[in-house]
Amino acid sequence: MAHIMSLRELQVDQPAVIASVTAKGEMGRRIRDMGLAPGVQVSVFGRAPLYDPVALRVLGTTISLRNNEADHILVQVEE
Amino acid sequence: MAATQHASVALAGNPNAGKTTLFNALTGARQHVGNYPGITVERKEGVAMVNGREVRILDLPGTYSLSAYSPEELVARNVLVTERPQVVVGVLNASCLERNLYLAVQLMELGAPLVLALNMMDEAEAQGLRINMPRLADLLGLPVLPLVAKRGKGVDELMAVVTSRLDTPVHAPPLHVSYGPDLDAALASMQQLIEEHRFLTDRYPARWIALKYLEADADILAQGRQAGPLSAMLEEIAEKTAAHCRSTLEVEPEAIIADYRYGFIASLMRKGVLSREVAEERRAFSEKMDRILTQRLLGPVLMFAVLLALYHAVFTLGETPMGWTEAFFGWLSGVASEALPEGLLRSLVVSGIIDGVGGVFSFVPLIMIMFFLLAFLEDTGYMARVAYMLDRVFRMFGLHGSSVMPLIISGGVGGGCAVPGVMAARTLRSPKERLATILTAPFMTCGAKLPVFILITGVVLPEHQAWAMFALTLTGWAMALVGARILRWTVIRGPATPFVMELPPYRFPTLRGLLIHTWERTWQYIKKAGTVILAISILLWAAMTYPSLPEEQAAALPDEAAVAEASLEYSIAGRIGKALEPLSRLAGIDWRTNIALVGGFAAKEVIVSTLGTAYSLGEVDAEDASSLAERLAANPDFTLAAAIALMLFVLIYAPCFVTVVTIWRESNWKWALFSTAYSTGTAYVLAVAVYQVLSMVIS
């Protein structure tokens, strides 16, 4: 079963596919510039010492962003 | 021949894609390369010789797209549009082709005369990526070449294609990407209007302008409003389209545009451009490193350990060569005193030049080792992890994870310089966080302050120098963070900006690269010591010598020591130092040091050289080649409390002149003045407080 949730809730190393990026304005643009677009595979690589920011694997690179930014990215996971 | 008549080739691409590496390979330049996104923040120009002809090469700051949010992105876009290079080499990181093509697609929409260079093919291959370049070239209709810029592989082949394009320019029409039925319809009608009115079409392709209106690009909108009334009409269409998107799809047009662009790229990839094999060695290596180096508990511990180890290494490795340089200048000053007759000339050469500049030169070995280790950390990719681990903490202080790099360049790990540091703050997106970073970067222990600290800690804490230096570095950071917090609460209020950053894979630095970095920075230090510092030293020597003490006053004094002392006091510099003494006394700083501190407004290196001159002028016997450190140690007023207060003052007070000018350039003159005033004020208050408290505690 496919299931949609926010990127913040994703477990470390749990595979997922981006469903949508709801961030607006500059934040949205920055996120999209980094290759975070619908249909792209992501997984959480790790979290920084204070649990924020989070490091993601996207399109062969490692991208880090903050939790409040991750909230604006919805992902689809297989149960 | 004027520069503009040369053929010009621009290098554009994502941050950290290897543009500067290619630039250096082509032009023989030694521009700064680092494994961190956003090293280049200005356009850099060089000349390459290709088959006996000169080709002007422009290295641009890296950008992820052409949306131009931060100053360095605007630089890149403006060069492409206004300077119109004859060929644009799109330097792409082959190991994340999709993301890198996002920019390439926008360059093609802009109609740039593009040649694609797929760099880092070595890494792409190690990751098991197979890229069908002829296929990609076919699909995009432009040349695509493989490159390993770091090893110079493929550079000649690339340049052959580039020069053939210089000879016979190919005018490819701007790429036309479909953005779905809603946007395409709006784009078509806007494009028609734009073409009819020739609205900005001398600068940009019509469809691109329409796209930027849909994206509500601030820069293009501003240009459009100046260009004519059509702008209002276009804005109206754009707004209507946006309203439609919002009501039906609940998204902004700009999101739809991005999604379609990635869709376009994904469809290219599916047409047999990219295939993956299983080997993921490189990534696996980087990931394993990160599992340890950014581990939640171990990461921060290791980070501190690395920085501390850096200082220990510097002092243990640097001790011996530093002794040699000191001995050399002691010997030199002895020889000069012997050779020159007693009088003003000897005083100028020995006290003004050798003791002044020699003091600065003798730190070269230490500085060199420091630079080497710093370059190593920078080139491995570790600094990006530091930014990642510290972002949360920095945000609490109103800064940003990306503030870490400017602060480190300014001397956060010791031995940097605030001038490039302030400029590196350009990579910060938000003007507020950027300004806060610029205003606090000068608090770091830059290469010019290091000699002062090494000198003083050597006198008062010889056993614990590495620890003392580490503590000073941390104090610099604490000052920067607290300073930023206060600034962000008062004069530069505003919300935090997104932290979206790429962590590049760990790369093993090349020895050549490290040596180039080290030498480059060391050479800058030496050059500055030999020119600016020399000139200021002579100037200050004159200020410390003239006007000379009247004969009859000198005659009335008991011995030579008293005459020397009285002469220095009588000079202009001495009078200034004395005039400031009532104030500086509160911080345990005497009038001689005041002279050095005033000189330090020009350049911080001058502090050591001026102290050298001031103490050597006050010396009875100039042939007695005791070092400045010994002279300081012999001064009874130079207590531990006074030393700490002095170091604190030097750490924090006004940035040097060049930094102030840079701050001015990067913001405006008000902030430059503000920076000078508030840091000097803070430094004074803290130095007084620390001196008073410590004097009480210690005695």
Ligand SMILES: Nc1nc2c(ncn2[C@@H]2O[C@H](COP(=O)(O)OP(=O)(O)OP(=O)(O)O)[C@@H](O)[C@H]2O)c(=O)[nH]1
């Ligand atoms: N493995 C590998 N590394 C490379 C290659 N080319 C460059 N690098 C490394 O990639 C990193 C970034 O190189 P730079 O030349 O500074 O990149 P840039 O595009 O100028 O980056 P910005 O100035 O930040 O936009 C450095 O560590 C280089 O040594 C290559 O072909 N292969």
Ligand SMILES: [Mg+2]
């Ligand atoms: Mg560069």
